[in-house]
Amino acid sequence: MRVVMFGYQTWGHRTLRALLDSEHDVVMVVTHPKSEHAYEKIWSDSVADLAEAHGVPVAIRNRPDDEELFAQLKEADPDVIVANNWRTWIPPHIFGLPRHGTLNVHDSLLPKYAGFSPLIWALINGESEVGVTAHMMNDELDAGDIVLQQAVAVGPADTATDLFHKTVDLIAPVTVGALARIAAGETGFTPQNRADATFFHKRAEEDIRIDWTWPAETLERLVRAQSAPYPSAFTHHRGKRLEIVSAVVSEARYGGTPGRIFYREGDGVVIVAGPDARTGRNRGLAVTRVRTEDGRELPATAYFTSMGGYLTARP
Structure with a gap:
């Protein structure tokens, strides 16, 4: 499939790496500019540098809502958009543009811990496991049908850094596995139970x-x-x-x-x-x-x- 990737920091970098190593064709990448925010300087592997090293066109945006970007996306003609750690709202005319929609990869076991800093909040709250979820994007934050989800246990001495390394290794198999289901023509994915949803803000x-x-x-x-x-x-x-x-x-x-x-x-x-x-x-x-x-x-x-x-x- 022709894939456009939206992503940022190490989560986006790992996603792009998985896509480049897969059978799919990455035709464009959209990423954020570098940030001085304390948390966004952590795990800051450059998506733009990786894309450019592989000859993939890159667009840098804080928000993906301008006509120039929309025209570039239409020209790229994606079968699917894959997003991971995109920090601002993606409007419906963009996430609905590809033939198969947009797959969002989120580092929590949705529907719990939608939003920001899910690993840190989950650890503070004493959760027994964390994980990564690939779901189809819709109008609500991290709310679309689940395509694939994998979990890992939280150990009694685990730090947020330990959980980052555990979950970042799940990005490739979850992303590629979810795309395989989409490419095979599957559409009957698992709806999220919105009664179980929890939403968290950025750390400050x-x-x-x-x-x-x-x-x-x-x-x-x-x-x-x-x-x-x-x-x-x-x-x-x-x-x-x-x-x-x-x-x-x-x-x-x-x-x-x-x-x-x-x-x-x-x-x-x-x-x-x-x-x-x-x-x-x-x-x-x-x-x-x-x-x-x-x-x-x-x-x-x-x-x-x-x-x-x-x-x-x-x-």
């Missing part, structure tokens, strides 16, 4: 600020979700920003006020956590490594030289 500074009233189990997952190269989860100590690089849930239960710097346990320093921490029924977050405002990374036991005082959301 406020989303990595630690709230010590959250349960320690959730905070431990937040720290893993904000693993390098993502910005670390942070709090404040004595008015200065303090990043939490690694942490575990405490073995013992600790009572008091959320955010209290309480006790050394093993290789960590326990911070009281949870909405009902006063009851003493909660485990705390045992912080093991921190990064200071000036960029120094050190063991929490070396940073917290005495117990007492509080970690706070704001300076």
Whole structure:
């Protein structure tokens, strides 16, 4: 089939790589310009560079809604558009242009975690598995019929970086497998149950600020979700920003006020956590490594030289 590919960053790059290695003919690529957004500088393999290296025409757009691009797409005469990590709305006159429509590849197990940053949100929320879904695009966000879906388990120590590597390896088999079904003339794909749909926004500074009233189990997952190269989860100590690089849930239960710097346990320093921490029924977050405002990374036991005082959301 003749394929036009819409995509960006490493997700788009992996998709384009799979298409170039397949039996299909990539006739055009549309990608976004480089961005200075913190999250868009992560996993930033260039779709444009890969396309140009293989002699594929490239159009660079923030939004695909101009007449010039539409004319180029019509001239490319695609059988199908494949999209992965396209960051803005694709209008119906474009996603409906190809003979077989548009296949969107999304890094979640739809209908859950539609929208942005699905792996990070899924890890924070304690999901047991994540994955990749190829679905036909329609007027709603990540809502079309599912053509192919594959899942991988979330391990007890997995970081968002680990999950990225697990799921990015699914892009090629899911994309090529879905195209095989389309090329074979199949149309009876699986409708999504919209009652199960959840939608998530892009990550921002406020989303990595630690709230010590959250349960320690959730905070431990937040720290893993904000693993390098993502910005670390942070709090404040004595008015200065303090990043939490690694942490575990405490073995013992600790009572008091959320955010209290309480006790050394093993290789960590326990911070009281949870909405009902006063009851003493909660485990705390045992912080093991921190990064200071000036960029120094050190063991929490070396940073917290005495117990007492509080970690706070704001300076």
